[in-house]
Amino acid sequence: MPAKKEVILQHTLTNDEEYHAFINKEGLTIVDVYANWCGPCKAIVPLFRRLRNEIGDDLLRFAVAETDSIEALTEYRNRSQPTFLFVATGEVLVKVIRDPNGPLMEKAIVAELKQEHKALEGHVDRVEFQDTFFAELAEKKAAGEAAAGAERNRIVPIRKQLALAVIKPDIAADQATEIIDKIVTAGFEILKKKEMTLSRDVAEDLYASLKEEGNFEDHIEHAISGSCWVLVISKNDKGESLIAELREVTGPNDLEDARDNYPDTIRAEYATDSIKNALHLSTSKISAEREILSLFPKFKAPWVPGTACPMQQAVVVISPGFMDSGAPMLEEMSDYNCQVCRQKELQLEQEDIDILFAAHKEREGFEAITNQMLSGPSKAVLVEHEGVIEALSHLVGCQPPNEEGDESADLPVDCFRSRYAAEEVPTACLHASVSLERAAEEVNRLFPMQQSLAVIKPGAMEQKDSIIEDIGSRGFVIAMNEERMLTKEEADQFYEPLKEDASFEELTQFLSSEPVQVLVVSARDGMQAWLDAVGPSDVAEAKEQNPQCMRAKYGGEEPMQNALHGSATVDDARREIALIFGEDIEFDDDGKVKSAEPEAQEQEQEGEAAADGSATDGEDAKPAEGDAPAKNSEPAAEPAPAEATEPAEGTSPPDSQNLEAAESTGATDEGQQAEKADGDTKTEEGGEAKEAAADATDGEAPAEETKPSEAATGNEEPAKEEPAAEEPAAEEPAKEEPATE
Numbered sequence: 001m002p003a004k005k006e007v008i009l010q011h012t013l014t015n016d017e018e019y020h021a022f023i024n025k026e027g028l029t030i031v032d033v034y035a036n037w038c039g040p041c042k043a044i045v046p047l048f049r050r051l052r053n054e055i056g057d058d059l060l061r062f063a064v065a066e067t068d069s070i071e072a073l074t075e076y077r078n079r080s081q082p083t084f085l086f087v088a089t090g091e092v093l094v095k096v097i098r099d100p101n102g103p104l105m106e107k108a109i110v111a112e113l114k115q116e117h118k119a120l121e122g123h124v125d126r127v128e129f130q131d132t133f134f135a136e137l138a139e140k141k142a143a144g145e146a147a148a149g150a151e152r153n154r155i156v157p158i159r160k161q162l163a164l165a166v167i168k169p170d171i172a173a174d175q176a177t178e179i180i181d182k183i184v185t186a187g188f189e190i191l192k193k194k195e196m197t198l199s200r201d202v203a204e205d206l207y208a209s210l211k212e213e214g215n216f217e218d219h220i221e222h223a224i225s226g227s228c229w230v231l232v233i234s235k236n237d238k239g240e241s242l243i244a245e246l247r248e249v250t251g252p253n254d255l256e257d258a259r260d261n262y263p264d265t266i267r268a269e270y271a272t273d274s275i276k277n278a279l280h281l282s283t284s285k286i287s288a289e290r291e292i293l294s295l296f297p298k299f300k301a302p303w304v305p306g307t308a309c310p311m312q313q314a315v316v317v318i319s320p321g322f323m324d325s326g327a328p329m330l331e332e333m334s335d336y337n338c339q340v341c342r343q344k345e346l347q348l349e350q351e352d353i354d355i356l357f358a359a360h361k362e363r364e365g366f367e368a369i370t371n372q373m374l375s376g377p378s379k380a381v382l383v384e385h386e387g388v389i390e391a392l393s394h395l396v397g398c399q400p401p402n403e404e405g406d407e408s409a410d411l412p413v414d415c416f417r418s419r420y421a422a423e424e425v426p427t428a429c430l431h432a433s434v435s436l437e438r439a440a441e442e443v444n445r446l447f448p449m450q451q452s453l454a455v456i457k458p459g460a461m462e463q464k465d466s467i468i469e470d471i472g473s474r475g476f477v478i479a480m481n482e483e484r485m486l487t488k489e490e491a492d493q494f495y496e497p498l499k500e501d502a503s504f505e506e507l508t509q510f511l512s513s514e515p516v517q518v519l520v521v522s523a524r525d526g527m528q529a530w531l532d533a534v535g536p537s538d539v540a541e542a543k544e545q546n547p548q549c550m551r552a553k554y555g556g557e558e559p560m561q562n563a564l565h566g567s568a569t570v571d572d573a574r575r576e577i578a579l580i581f582g583e584d585i586e587f588d589d590d591g592k593v594k595s596a597e598p599e600a601q602e603q604e605q606e607g608e609a610a611a612d613g614s615a616t617d618g619e620d621a622k623p624a625e626g627d628a629p630a631k632n633s634e635p636a637a638e639p640a641p642a643e644a645t646e647p648a649e650g651t652s653p654p655d656s657q658n659l660e661a662a663e664s665t666g667a668t669d670e671g672q673q674a675e676k677a678d679g680d681t682k683t684e685e686g687g688e689a690k691e692a693a694a695d696a697t698d699g700e701a702p703a704e705e706t707k708p709s710e711a712a713t714g715n716e717e718p719a720k721e722e723p724a725a726e727e728p729a730a731e732e733p734a735k736e737e738p739a740t741e
Helices: 016-023 045-055 071-076 102-120 133-153 169-185 200-206 216-223 242-250 255-261 266-270 285-295 320-335 350-356 366-374 388-396 436-446 461-473 488-494 504-511 526-534 539-545 550-554 570-581 598-611 654-697 729-736
Strands: 010-013 028-034 060-066 083-088 092-098 163-167 188-196 228-235 279-281 312-318 339-346 378-385 430-432 449-456 477-484 516-524 564-566
Touching: 010 016, 016 028, 016 060, 016 071, 028 102, 045 060, 045 102, 083 102, 092 102, 163 169, 163 242, 163 285, 169 188, 169 216, 169 228, 169 242, 169 266, 188 242, 200 216, 200 285, 228 242, 242 266, 242 279, 255 266, 312 320, 312 388, 312 436, 320 339, 320 366, 320 378, 320 388, 339 526, 350 366, 350 436, 378 388, 378 436, 388 430, 388 436, 449 461, 449 526, 449 570, 461 477, 461 516, 461 550, 477 570, 488 504, 488 570, 516 526, 516 570, 526 550, 526 564, 539 550, 550 564
Parallel strands: 010 060, 028 060
Antiparallel strands: 028 083, 083 092, 163 228, 163 279, 188 228, 312 378, 312 430, 339 378, 449 516, 449 564, 477 516
C-alpha cells in the first residue's frame, strides 16, 4: 500500500516568483511575513492546523514568506513584530493583523473566508485594505525629528549671575542702610537681604581662601562677633561681569590702596583696618554659588529675562509602607527646590493602582504592589519644579526595571528608595511620575482641577482689591469675577442647606444687605485648597489656628463679618455657581471658563435671528448636534440579526456550510454579550439620571418616580410637540429600568 501523501500546512515562499504564484491562486491566503533574523511565528501554527481540519476548505491556504528575499515585501523588512497578510483572489490585500491572539485571528480568518466565498459567487466586491501602519510610523518619525529640531533651537534657560556681600558686625548696626543705598544707586539689584549672626562653620567657609594666611583666625573671630547683614546681589539682564563691576563700588581689600587710589569706594569710606574692612565680597562666580548655597540653601537665582523655564508639575505617591519616612522626604524635596503645592492622604482604589503602576501590570511583582497600596492610606503629593521629572528621578530613584523586573537593582545609594526602603515593601510603591505625559494623567486623576464659589461679603468689600490680589497670589485661577447685589430670594436659595439653622434669616439678610463680589476660583484639588485658604468660619478661631488665612486677615469682629464665603463641597460649588452664573458654565483643564465653540456661536446667532423673524423661510428646525432626543421619543430599533442567520441564496457550497457551522457558536455568544452590554448601558444611564435629578432638587422631596413595571411595558406615548424643558423632572427616573437578562 503506497504511503499517504503528507499535507503541507504552511508553504514556504522564498522569492518573488514563488510568492506571486502562490497568492495569485483563487481563495484566501494567510501569509506570515518575517525577517530572516527573527523567524516565523510558531505560536499560531496549532490554530491554523485546527482551523484547516475543522473548516476543511480548499480555498483557505497558509504560507510563510521571508521578507529579506522578496521584493514585494520590502516595507515589512527588519521588523520583529509578528505580521499576517490576508490576500484574496487576484493578490488583493484584504486585511493585516499584527501581534495577533488566538481568538482574534480565528475570528478574522472565518470572517474573511466567508467574505471571499461571497466575492467568488459575485454577491460582494472585494475591498482592498490600506495598510497605513508604515505611513503612521513615518509621520511619527517626522514629528520626532521636528521635535528634536525644535529642542535644538529652543531658548536655553539661563539664570542670572550672583554675588554675596556681608556687611561686617562693626558697621552693620549703624551704617548698613547707607552701604546698601550706595550699592543700589550704582545700578545693582539686591535680590535677598537678611540680618544674622554667622556661625563659625559659615565664617570659615566664607574666608576659606585665607586659611593659610596668618590673620585667618582674626577674620573668623570678627565675622562671628555680632550681627551682620548678608546680601545676595545681581545686576542687569544676565549679571555678567557682576563681581568685577561690584569691586569698583566696594574698592580693593587693601585699605591704603582703597583710600589712595579709590577714595569714593565703600571700603575707603567705612573700613578702619585690614580686618574691619567694611564688607566681605565673593571673589568669583564659583565662590558666590558656594557661599549662597551655604547661607540660603533653598534660594535659586532668577531667570535671565526671555529664557525662563516654565514650571512643571508631577506626582509623588508615598505608600503605607513608606509613610513613616514621609516627613523627611518632603523636607528634602523642598531643599531640592521642589515646591510641594498640595499633599493629602487618600485610600487608592484598584483603578488608581492600575493607572499609576501600569508599567508593572504584566510583571510578577504587580500583585505585591497592589496588596501594599490597598493595605492603608497613601500620601499623594503634587510637586512643582522647572525640571520636575529629572528632579524626582534623582530624588526618588525612579528607573526602568531590569530583565527580571526588579527595580531595586543598582538603585543609587542616596535616593529615597534606597535610604528609606522598608522590609517586604516593593521599592516601586514609592512612586513618582516618570514622564511629563504620565505626570499630566496622574495630576489630573489625583489632583483634579476643581472650582469653588467665593463671595466677598458685606463688611469686607472695602478690602476687595487686596483680597482678590491675595487669592491670585495663593495660586488660584480667578475664572469669573463680578460685583452684584443679591436679592433676599437669591440669598435664601444660596444658603438653602442651612435653612433649619437659627442663624439662617440673619445670614441671608446680611448677604443681601449690600453689594458683594462673587468669584469662581479654580485650583488643583481646588475645593480643599480653597477651604485651607479661607480658614475656619469663626474669625477668632482662624486668627488662632492659621493667622495667614484670609478670614484671619480680613475678617471683622462680628460673627457675620468673616469676610468670605467658600463652597463646602464640590456639589455645593456646582449648585452655587449655577445659581449665580447659570447652569451652562463649563471650565477647561486650566480652570478657566470654556469659550463658546464656533459652531455653538453660529447656532446661537441663528436662534436669535429666528426669534426676530429673520430666519430663512422653509428651513426645518432641527436640534443642535449633540443635543439629547426628546424624553418620550421611541427607542432605537433593535439591530437586525446577524447575517449568518439568514438563509443563503441557493445552496451553499460544502465548504461554506462547514464555515458557517464553525462561525455559529461565536455569533451566538456575541449576540448575548451585545444584549447584556446594552442592558448595562441602560442601567448606568438610569443611575446617572437619578443622581442628576437628586442634585437638581437640592434637598427637596423628589417627584413621584415612574414605576419600573410601567416603564417596561413598551407602550410609551409618542413624543409631544412641546419643549423638553417644560416636561416635569419626574419623568426622567423611567430610565431606571433594570436590564433584562
